[in-house]
Amino acid sequence: MYQINSLKRFMVMCFRISPMYFILLCLNSLASTGQILINVILPKHLIDELIGNRDEKKLLFLGAGVVLSNVFFAFFTLTMKRLMVIKNIYMKEKMNEAMAAKIMNVEFSFLENPYYLDLKERAVFAANNQSALENLINNVADSMKNMFTIVSLLAVMFTLSPVFIILLGATIGITLLFQRFFAKYQMQFFQDIIPINRKYGYYVGLAYNDKLQKDIRLFHMGDMLTDRVGEYNNEINNWFTAYHKKQGLFLSLYGIINDLQAALSYGYVGLRVISDVFGARIGIGSFTMYVSAAVNFTTATTAFGKNVMTVIQMLGYLEPFMEFMALPDEEKQEGTISFKGEIETLSFENVTFSYPGSTALVLKGISFQIKKGEKISIVGINGAGKSTIVKLLCRLYRPTSGKIYINGQDIYEYEFSSYMKTVAAVFQDYKLFAFSIHENIAGVARENDRNHVMEILNQVGLQDKISTLPQGADSLFGKSYDENGIEMSGGEGQKVAIARALYKKASLIILDEPTSALDPLAEAEIYEKFNQLVGGKTALYISHRMSSSVFCDKILVLDKGVISDFDSHRKLMENKDSMYYKLFNSQAVNYQL
């Protein structure tokens, strides 16, 4: 049942991707069945005519019928096969597209959860490897063809004798019982192997990951990874050896039953030619037809059994893909009010938060309010919950309790995309993409204002760098796809990321440790100019460099998920027992001569 539901979901998805593909599959299956039927029925009439009246016109008609119909069906099925090869490639591309769209739209919390991250890896693997999709669809199409064939041949054989059908039915019953038994075993096998496959996939993924190669080399992780992958590989091999032994046994028994089926067909139909014990005698033409029908019937039932097994196996491979595709999308979060205008007030009211799957409270009932244009610095030791505040504001996570209001409205009341337009954030682990510098910046607003881009690049101090590049702001990031692509230093990259956030026409700008890679001069320059750069926008900064707080209107001091202070630098420095005073002075002493 679980497999049937899974197959149904998968087929509905494929149908949505390409209804034409399904029409082709059905036509192909019908054509293959048609060819088998013609070759079962027409030779009977040809032989009967040859043995009987030998009417030349009829013989010519029947002979031409056999040849022409075979030519037609051969041409038709070959054309269909070609079309389906093209469609298979298309389906695979679409599957990758759907996967990419899902990753970009799925609720963000899934992408920080190890289970779903792993699921995502396995889903990508399933979509791209093992030809699972192609095998699944081909086997579904083949099983459809075999089913049509079985049903039509049953109709042909029914004209000989219902007893014959009952005898064949009994052998099919035994076959189905075998199939059911093996399908159950197979299903269990593919469930049981998931955890080990997941671990194997995870460690192989680590070895593949180019971002890890520095650490792998520096800390000699290569041997450990290779050993771990080897161990899991052996374990998987042992599992599959046991599986294939069972499958071999099953297929042998299955083959014996099919041979018995063939012997029964030949025996029964032969008896009907030479004796009338089981009914009226039949001629040679009918003998040919019924034997051919029975042989094709046996072939179709065997093939059908294999189709079912392969479909189950491929569904097992594709399960992670389907599970990932069924995750809810971010856009589906409620919120209908279109956000218009600018942020006038922003407030957290008694917000408590723990990450999904964890009971530890990261934020413990925090409340604060910010007004339009204020520049707020959030400080606190590692793990205090600073970045979590930003993630909640960006609607990457939902508060466990309490609410966040903007302009008096719960932020989840706002329609998602209009809300996201008003927030620009530069995260610690910001990413730039393999587009040009210009596209990385202007792409966020989907416009092409070159002067404005250059103006912002100048403001963040990148004018000298850009002027040394032969293609200026049109230089492409990264060398992966363009040998003339540029590599920027960590600090230069951060400046581009800040420029991108500034360019976005957002009224709240959030910088989560955006200057960690900047040299002291660049950092000082950015902070000095920051209020000018940000202009009238409301801004939140998170930085471990306490000197950056001096430029802010207020400082929100977080201590283990609780707000310990929220005031101006001057006021907070008056209290020598405050956490802020300690944090500030612990750094300040390092700068004293």
Ligand SMILES: Nc1ncnc2c1ncn2[C@@H]1O[C@H](COP(=O)(O)OP(=O)(O)OP(=O)(O)O)[C@@H](O)[C@H]1O
């Ligand atoms: N995706 C996550 N799942 C579970 N726990 C998380 C996740 N992200 C962060 N945490 C936990 O939440 C707590 C607060 O993390 P957060 O990143 O908000 O701290 P922070 O104050 O920004 O720290 P830092 O100064 O080191 O950047 C930490 O204890 C961290 O382990």
